[in-house]
Amino acid sequence: MSTENPRVADHPANRIFLDRWSPRAFTGEAMPQSVLFTLFEAARWAPSSYNSQPWRFLYATRDSAHWDKFLGLLIEFNQSWAKTASALVFVVSETTMVMPGKDARVPSHSHSFDAGAAWGSLALQASMLGWCAHGMVGLDFERARSALHVPEDCRIEAAIAIGKQGSKTMLSEMLQAREFPSPRKPVAEIALEGGF
Numbered sequence: 001m002s003t004e005n006p007r008v009a010d011h012p013a014n015r016i017f018l019d020r021w022s023p024r025a026f027t028g029e030a031m032p033q034s035v036l037f038t039l040f041e042a043a044r045w046a047p048s049s050y051n052s053q054p055w056r057f058l059y060a061t062r063d064s065a066h067w068d069k070f071l072g073l074l075i076e077f078n079q080s081w082a083k084t085a086s087a088l089v090f091v092v093s094e095t096t097m098v099m100p101g102k103d104a105r106v107p108s109h110s111h112s113f114d115a116g117a118a119w120g121s122l123a124l125q126a127s128m129l130g131w132c133a134h135g136m137v138g139l140d141f142e143r144a145r146s147a148l149h150v151p152e153d154c155r156i157e158a159a160i161a162i163g164k165q166g167s168k169t170m171l172s173e174m175l176q177a178r179e180f181p182s183p184r185k186p187v188a189e190i191a192l193e194g195g196f
């Protein structure tokens, strides 16, 4: 399944960046663990402050005993479409880190930034393999912390629904209207020479 992609780059960039997008219609097919682990492998090589690698990925595939629990942690709107994903992943980051040559854990300034870089790599790797990764913050963070036994010094960043793109006819009319690769602000608006 593919959708016509109206995205146009302002400046030459590799096509993988324009081809990645976040559909909500998924086929619900099984995802081989080897593919899922390839996505985690891509995430693993992301850069992080002091190479602290604060990201953790809690996952459930749709054929596993964990699936219903993971799906139930999303808000109803996200459950309504993510129920046909092949895997659900919660991205968590450690908020403290050990500086090189030290023993004590200290607060990390960049744990979320680092985990964001890792999720970005995961999403691009998924897209390159013909899968789609759709980020979500629409979830019950308090229940997720308890149900997934997330330690106190970790932040739940977001969840990800991963699947193969399905037919948008399976979605409500409202969601069908939003099922296309979205545009972006121009580079001139986001890159500011010399400061704000």
Ligand SMILES: Cc1cc2nc3c(=O)[nH]c(=O)nc-3n(C[C@H](O)[C@H](O)[C@H](O)COP(=O)(O)O)c2cc1C
Residues within 6 Å of the ligand: 020, 021, 022, 023, 078, 134, 135, 136, 137, 138, 139, 158, 180, 181, 182
């Ligand atoms: C951290 C994060 C949280 C998001 N939360 C949701 C969500 O809860 N529900 C949803 O339908 N989409 C969610 N999205 C998808 C975004 O709306 C989408 O990435 C954005 O509109 C850009 O579209 P694209 O990913 O197709 O390029 C989220 C994306 C990210 C990165």
